[in-house]
Amino acid sequence: MAPATELTVGQVAMRSGVAVSALHFYEARGLIRSHRTSGNQRRYGRDVLRRVAIIKVAQEVGISLAEIGEALASLPEGRTPTRDDWNLLSTAWRDGLDHKIAQLKKLRDGLTDCIGCGCMSIDKCPLRNKGDRLAREGTGARRLIAP
Amino acid sequence: MAPATELTVGQVAMRSGVAVSALHFYEARGLIRSHRTSGNQRRYGRDVLRRVAIIKVAQEVGISLAEIGEALASLPEGRTPTRDDWNLLSTAWRDGLDHKIAQLKKLRDGLTDCIGCGCMSIDKCPLRNKGDRLAREGTGARRLIAP
DNA sequence: CTACAAGCTCAACTTAACTTGAGGTCAAGC
DNA sequence: GCTTGACCTCAAGTTAAGTTGAGCTTGTAG
Numbered sequence: 001m002a003p004a005t006e007l008t009v010g011q012v013a014m015r016s017g018v019a020v021s022a023l024h025f026y027e028a029r030g031l032i033r034s035h036r037t038s039g040n041q042r043r044y045g046r047d048v049l050r051r052v053a054i055i056k057v058a059q060e061v062g063i064s065l066a067e068i069g070e071a072l073a074s075l076p077e078g079r080t081p082t083r084d085d086w087n088l089l090s091t092a093w094r095d096g097l098d099h100k101i102a103q104l105k106k107l108r109d110g111l112t113d114c115i116g117c118g119c120m121s122i123d124k125c126p127l128r129n130k131g132d133r134l135a136r137e138g139t140g141a142r143r144l145i146a147p
Numbered sequence: 148m149a150p151a152t153e154l155t156v157g158q159v160a161m162r163s164g165v166a167v168s169a170l171h172f173y174e175a176r177g178l179i180r181s182h183r184t185s186g187n188q189r190r191y192g193r194d195v196l197r198r199v200a201i202i203k204v205a206q207e208v209g210i211s212l213a214e215i216g217e218a219l220a221s222l223p224e225g226r227t228p229t230r231d232d233w234n235l236l237s238t239a240w241r242d243g244l245d246h247k248i249a250q251l252k253k254l255r256d257g258l259t260d261c262i263g264c265g266c267m268s269i270d271k272c273p274l275r276n277k278g279d280r281l282a283r284e285g286t287g288a289r290r291l292i293a294p
Numbered sequence: 295c296t297a298c299a300a301g302c303t304c305a306a307c308t309t310a311a312c313t314t315g316a317g318g319t320c321a322a323g324c
Numbered sequence: 325g326c327t328t329g330a331c332c333t334c335a336a337g338t339t340a341a342g343t344t345g346a347g348c349t350t351g352t353a354g
Contacts, residue, residue, distance in 0.1 A: 008331085009330090009331075024332090025311070025313090029311095039319080039331085040320085041320075041321095041331055060247075061247055061250050061254065062208055066310085090255065093254065094255055098255065100208055101248055104208050104248045107201075107205060107240065107244055108240065155300080155301080156300090156302095157299095157300065157301080166343075168343055168344080169342060171303095172343090186301085187302065188302075188351090189302090206341090
């Protein structure tokens with residue numbers, strides 16, 4: 001068997017673990033891209049697997065498809081992304097991710113401490129204040145794409 | 148003015164920063180609880196503020212209301228939660244939160260490294276494998292409530 | 295005592311992220 | 325050459341998490 005450099009939608013679904021319908025959906029949203037055979041069937045390059053992997057992991061930590069899409073848009077459509085391309089994506093997300101990590105740690109470590117923090121007046125709660133600042137900062141989309 | 152130990156829905160909304168409609172919604176879902184005045188209006192104990200704070204922070208990091216609800220169910224309905232109550236909640240969530248933190252760090256630090264990780268065969272991608280294991284582990288609800 | 299802001303209920307609408315289904319095409323094995 | 329499974333499109337349905345609106349009641353300030 002020749003090294004199939006192109007993948008069908010079914011193969012991508014199988015290897016990535018997401019449903020065919022979801023792949024269609026991602027494509028409609030511009031998160032991934034394919035070209036068509038003469039018979040109008042989708043064919044994907046191998047980098048689609050990595051894109052889908054990113055999508056899944058990012059989603060799992062609460063990043064919306066819209067935000068993921070914006071970030072993935074920084075990756076080149078034509079060629080396989082280079083290390084630098086990924087680096088750019090990493091960098092764009094870093095602040096947002098750092099924030100989320102901090103939030104999670106607060107949840108993990110802070111719940112108990114919080115009991116003694118003066119929460120009764122919620123304004124002083126360190127847990128809550130973080131959330132407030134974020135909420136006031138803007139439109140959400142802005143969150144992961146550092147200004 | 149006497150120290151109002153009870154809060155109206157409007158007051159809770161103002162202090163917690165969530166909409167009145169959302170509070171109604173949370174109540175319908177059993178995440179918070181109120182009692183009613185003779186005139187059928189809601190009155191909340193002060194601990195509702197902390198509950199709402201938890202809900203918001205947890206949501207922001209991608210935990211669903213259903214999961215939050217399960218966790219909050221471990222808090223006593225009748226009385227103000229003690230340190231031990233919160234501790235229980237923390238502990239129940241710890242594994243799930245640890246996992247999420249790990250995922251986030253991977254996203255933050257790992258995207259770039261991943262380029263050299265053999266991702267071409269996605270099965271070997273450390274980023275992806277985490278996700279896979281989680282996906283296969285079960286029904287999602289199980290994720291944050293350690294077995 | 296009355297005006298009107300704040301509450302109440304319930305149903306319907308919204309957005310995100312998909313899934314399901316209907317109806318039709320493509321391609322590989324026998 | 326035909327059957328069967330993988331694909332295709334497009335519309336409609338689903339779940340989560342709320343929001344919006346209509347119509348009606350409460351409670352408080354003047």
